[in-house]
Amino acid sequence: MTPQTIGVIGGGRMGAGIAQVFAAAGAEVTVVETADVAAARRVADGLTKAAERGKLTDTLDAVLARVTVVDDVTALDPSADLVVEAVPERPDLKIDVLTRAENAIGDTAVLASNTSSLSITELGAALRRPSRFVGMHFFNPVPASGLVEVVTTSETASEVVEQVRGWVGELGKTDVVVRDSPGFATSRLGVLLGLEAIRMLEEGVADAEAIDNAMELGYRHPMGPLRSTDLVGLDVRLAIAEYLHATLGERFAPPQLLRDKVASGLLGRKTGQGFHCWA
Structure with missing residues (x-):
C-alpha cells in the first residue's frame, strides 16, 4: 500500500516531483525546504498541470491539502512511514540531513536517498539504523517517468526492499533493484x-x-x-x-x-x- 505519511527533504524540481506523485497517490506529504514558498509553488504547479491532463483521481484541492511545506527537518511527522532525501549531490549535505531526519522519525520508518550516483553504503554508515535505509532514485520529470531505481546495500533489510518495491508499484511505476556501486546502473x-x-x-x-x-x-x-x-x-x-x-x-x-x-x-x-x- 502507498505509505500514509511521507517526508521529502528538498523542494527543488526532484523533491517537488516526488512530493507530487505521493500526494496524488493519497499520502500525506511534508516537504522540507528552506525556500518554502518556492517549493510550495513547484508542487502546486505540478499538481495543477496533472489535474488539467486528467491525471488526478481526487480533486486538485483535495490533493493540495495533503501537502505541507516546512523549513526544518525537525518538523517532519514523527509517524512518517517513509522519508526521501532529495537535496543536491553533496555527501556532506546528504549525511547531515539524513542523520537529522533519522532522529526526527520513528524506528520503523524507511529512510531513502534520491541520489543518482553517491554510495548508499557510505551514506548509510552515518546512520544508526542502516537496515532501514535504501536508495530510491527517481527520474526527472518524476511524474512522467515510469522508473525508480531501488539501490540496496549489504545492510538493507530484505523486508525494507520489498516494502519500497510495493510503494513504487502503487505510484504506477516500475522498480529495478540494483546493488550499490558507483553510478548504480x-x-x-x-x-x-x-x-x-x-x-x-x-x-x-x-x-x-x-x-x-x-x-x-x-x-x-x-x-x-x-x-x-x-x-x-x-x-x-x-x-x-x-x-x-x-x-x-x-x-x-x-x-x-x-x-x-x-x-x-x-x-x-x-x-x-x-x-x-x-x-
Whole structure:
C-alpha cells in the first residue's frame, strides 16, 4: 500500500516531483525546504498541470491539502512511514540531513536517498539504523517517468526492499533493484552516453540537434543524450561525472566543453541555455 505519511527533504524540481506523485497517490506529504514558498509553488504547479491532463483521481484541492511545506527537518511527522532525501549531490549535505531526519522519525520508518550516483553504503554508515535505509532514485520529470531505481546495500533489510518495491508499484511505476556501486546502473550508463555525445559535439562530428536526433530516431531513445543532459542540468551531470571519474576511471573524465559551459552558467533548461536553447 502507498505509505500514509511521507517526508521529502528538498523542494527543488526532484523533491517537488516526488512530493507530487505521493500526494496524488493519497499520502500525506511534508516537504522540507528552506525556500518554502518556492517549493510550495513547484508542487502546486505540478499538481495543477496533472489535474488539467486528467491525471488526478481526487480533486486538485483535495490533493493540495495533503501537502505541507516546512523549513526544518525537525518538523517532519514523527509517524512518517517513509522519508526521501532529495537535496543536491553533496555527501556532506546528504549525511547531515539524513542523520537529522533519522532522529526526527520513528524506528520503523524507511529512510531513502534520491541520489543518482553517491554510495548508499557510505551514506548509510552515518546512520544508526542502516537496515532501514535504501536508495530510491527517481527520474526527472518524476511524474512522467515510469522508473525508480531501488539501490540496496549489504545492510538493507530484505523486508525494507520489498516494502519500497510495493510503494513504487502503487505510484504506477516500475522498480529495478540494483546493488550499490558507483553510478548504480542508470547513471553509469546514462552519463557515459552523455559524455560521449558531448565529446562528439566538441570534436565537430555533428551538431547537438543531429546527435540527439540520431539516438531518438535511430535507437528509439525518448530523449537524446544532450537534451537529457540539459534536462538533468549540466552542473549536476558534471558533478556525477567527476565522482564516477574518481571511482571508476578515465572513461568518465568530463569533457572540457562540459566544464566550460558550467563555468559560463549555461546549465541547461533551468537557465534557458545548455546544449540547446530552452528560452
